Amino acid sequence: MCASYGLDPRFTDAELLAEADAEILAGLRDWAQQNDGETLRPTGKNLRNLNPLIVSGDGEAALEAAWWGYLVDGQPAKFPSINTRSERLQQRPGGLRTRAIVPTTGWFEMRKPERVWHEFTLGKGVLFGMAAVAQRGRTPDGEWVTCYSIVMRPAPEHLAELHDRMPVLIPTAFAHDWLNAEADREIIDEALLAAASLDERVTATARETDAAAKGDADQLF
Template sequence: MCASYGLDPRFSDTDLLAEADAELLDDLRGWARDNDGETLRPTGKNLRNLNPLIVPQDEHAALEKAWWGYLIDGQPSKFPSINTRSERLQDQPAKLRTRAIVPTTGWFEMRKPERVWHEFTLGPDTLFGMAAVTQRGRTPDGDWVTCYSIVMAPAPAHLAEVHERMPVLIPASMSSAWLTAAPDRDLIDEALAASAAMAERISVTPTASRP
C-alpha cells in the first residue's frame, strides 16, 4: 500500500510529461517549496491537505489540488480508497473512466518485520508520475473537489523484498495516453508494461524514520 510520498522542490530532471509545460513545472515546484518538505499523506477527517495532481484539461495537462482518497456523501469513504488494485481495473476497465498522474520524487514503504522505512526513487533529483484514477466528491464543507486513488500493482523481485506492491508508474512517453485514451483493458495492460520497464530504474534507500 502506498500511504505516503514525497515531492522535493529541488528536482532538476523529470520523467513526468511528454510535453512538460514550464509554467506547470514551476507551479509544482512552488507548491512543493511552500509545503516545506512535508511528506504527502492521505486527506481525511482531520487532515485536510489537498495535494497537486496532473489532470487532463482541453487536451492538455493541468495542475489541480486534489483530495487523496474518495469522498462519499460529503464524508471520507468508510472503505479503503487511497489505493486501487490494478487487477480490479483489468477486470472492470470502466473504472478507468477518469484518470490522473500523481507527481512525486519518491514514495515510502515500511519493510517488515524490521519496521524500517524505505524510500523508492528514480534518483535524488528526478520527478516522475504515479497512475491514479479519479472521481468527483463533495467535502464536509460542501465544496466539490477531484478525489484520487493511486493504482497499485505487484512489485518486481528487487522491490518486493521491501514491499510486495508498488504504484503503477507512468513514464513521460505514456502520459498523454494515460490521461486521455479510452478506458479499456488495453490501456491498463499498456500502463502495467510501461511501469514494469520503469521499475527497473527504481532504487531503494533505507531511511532513519518515516519522513
C-alpha cells in the same frame, strides 16, 4: 499500500510529461516549497491537505489541487480508497473513466517485520509520475473537488523483499495516453507494460523513521 510520498522542490530532472510544461513544473515547485518538505499523505478527518495532481483538461495536461482518497456523501469513504489494485481495474475497466498522474520524487514503504522505512525513487532529484484514477466528490464543507486513488501493482522481484506492491509508474512517453485514451481494459494493460520499462531504475534507500516517513494510514481517517 502507498500511504505517503514526497515532492522535493529541489527536483532537477523532470520525467513527468513527454513535453514538459513549464507552467506545470513551476506550479509543482512552488507548491512543494510552500509545503516545506512535508510528506504528502491521504486527506481525511485529521488532515485536510489537498495535493497537486495532473489531470487532462480538454486534452491538455493541467495541474489542480486534489483530495487523496474518495469522498462519499460529503465524508471520507469508509472503505479503503487511497490505493486501487491494477488487477481490479483490469477486471472492472469502468473505474478507468477518469485518470490522473500524481507527481512525486519518491514514495515511502515500511519493510516488515523490521519496521524499517524505505524511500523508492528513480534517482536523486528525479520528478516522476504515478498512475491514479479519479472521481469528483463533495467535501464536508460542501465543495466539489477531484479525488484520486493511486494505482498499485505487484512489485518486481528486486523490490518485493521490501514491499510486495508498488505504484504503477507512468513513463513520460505514455503520459498523454494515460490521461486521454479511452477507458477500457487495454489502457491499464498498456500502463502496466509501460511501467515495467522503469522497473530496473527504481531503487530503495533505508531511512530513519521521522516525521517525513512515519505515519500509520489508520490514523489518517
